[in-house]
Amino acid sequence: MAAFFRVSSFTETCEESIGLSGPDHRTPAQGPRKWISFLEYNTMLSGVCIGTNDMNAAGAFYDEVLSTIGMTCVLSEPAERGYAAADGRITLFLVKPFNGQPATSGNGTQVMFYAPSSDSVDAFHSTAISCGGTDEGAPGSRHYHPDYYGAYVRDLDGNKLNVSLEIRRDAKNS
Template sequence: MLVGVTLGTNQLAAASQFYQRVLAKIGMQQTLSIEGEVGYGVAGVSSFWVLTPFNQEAATVGNGTQVTFRAANNAQVDAFYQAALSAGGSDEGAPGYRYREHYYGAYCRDLDGNKLHVMHEPQSL
């Protein structure tokens, strides 16, 4: 079972502000803040972290690495994507239907270049 995902950052304060704005759009909030690390989740349980690398080397993006977040509806996908762009992130694929008839998603990158995907697909299908 997957417990969480961590992404490295070279600008923890800026990354924290970015993720607070973006993740709020899908109901996640900051759950932890300690030296060098900020956690986010739902109901006080952290499942996503941004941190400065423990080895004190520069954080880098992975080629082929992507973190996917589930939205409750298409409007949350749109809001997440727009919040990411307005907070300084970059576009990797505007919101829209893709892959399957009811799969709605968008792609963007955070301030460090980490690729993020937000999607909604009704569970009742």
């Protein structure tokens, strides 16, 4: 499962800056690009670390929750765990803070995941709640975008998580 980020009106600028402007990088059937896979284009973001105060409890939580969207733990050490999608590339780390201080959640910070289906969004949310997480927004549509479907939870350490479907352009905008 590839991860995507939205580039909106900056698409052409982004493509030009990485040498992908012009007709050769997209077929006519594909139309202009509005989503760029960071696995395909090798962006600077390599992953996200989430601090935890209880690695065993957090590991059990994330093992269950992330399995709903196809991610598994591929690295397990006493002070860190790494999760990857099918490509095996670790993009999410659970860590005990290096400085030895308690892990805290960030105000205004959330970790966002894409789900392959609305059923996966529902499963992510319900699994997180059943594993001790707290509800921050039930699965459903939101005003952000007409095609948005997602949910919000907090993990055992209070970190906010979002899961949603990838929003694709409709055919009239291709």
